Amino acid sequence: MENPSLKGLPVLVCVYSGRTEQSGVVSTANYAARELGIRSGIPITLAKKRLGDTKAMLIPMRHEKYEKYSQRIMFILRENVDIMEQTGIDEAFFDITEKAKGDFEVARGIALRIKQDIFQSETLTCSIGLAPTKVIAKLASDFKKPNGLIIVTPQEAKAFMAPLPVEKLYRVGPKSAALLKRERIISIGTLANASQETLEPLFGRKFATYIRNAANGTDDDPVVEKEGTTQLSRIITLKSDSQDAREILAQLEPAINDLHRKVIEKNLFFRSISVIGILPNLSIRTKSKTIETPTDQLSTLKMSVPELLTQLITEQGALRRAGLKVADLTEKKQQSSLAEFLG
């Protein structure tokens, strides 16, 4: 928090879509706001209703700024751990098995130093969960926020997890939770005892196996340093719902140029191009294609996006939001000149 005078006041970080003065959603909110039922993802207008007469601060999201904090903090983290896997702008898994020699008390010391280093550098607190697996560590770090440090040993794991609701499990969201609820599976403890035969028809083999293992604390997903971007996208909210490709393209043009700028800046080639549409009912539809040869050409985007967009609106009708995505990215190799090649 850069402005301590805001302490205790509900603070809402908002993404304004530009459609109307107030349209947009709450990206995140501080704990004072959360007590009033204001969570990330809810419409700004709804958040204002929940605020009522309560004095609050609404500030626009400044992603570049948060990105810089993130980079500095991730650097501090990296210096203190064996392996780090960043999973979002403000979250990472880390493995300190070797550094801690497998001892949770040694690990506690490392975690405390990480918290201290981050606070000294950025005046920011964080929550850390130390546990035998990623799933349990995530549950543990969520258990005491803000500014927590929770240790769950292998012996404590099952008892710690059992009473928690299934949607607290990493990768189990509202959709999966609703399916589980139909089977009367509400808690992680119940899920841990559910059979593969119950779960597989609902989720497929892979995910069913995953959530059973996760609930039992026996997932063996390793912490892996991820390198390189796998996709880049831009999406905008249209001034009004439209099924006119020319009108949508006119509004999308800056996003296309901006995405291309990013591709060039990151020295990438793309092979897959998608157009993303959000329908008036907020459901998502996409249309994509893969091209033969990886490219970084703006002209390729300017050819493909109208083509995919036209297909999408022909099938789906009017859109509320529209966007594009490039994927199947490869790092552009330093191109040697023809003379060098021949020479």
Added chain:
DNA sequence: GTATGCTTTCGGC
């Protein structure tokens, strides 16, 4: 049957 490629959808922050 298993591996691989591509499109589409979902979950998380």
Added chain:
DNA sequence: TTACGGCCGAAAGCATAC
């Protein structure tokens, strides 16, 4: 009563190749 962003990564679902 409704209200409604902008990204990311993973994998489901389907087709084809071996």
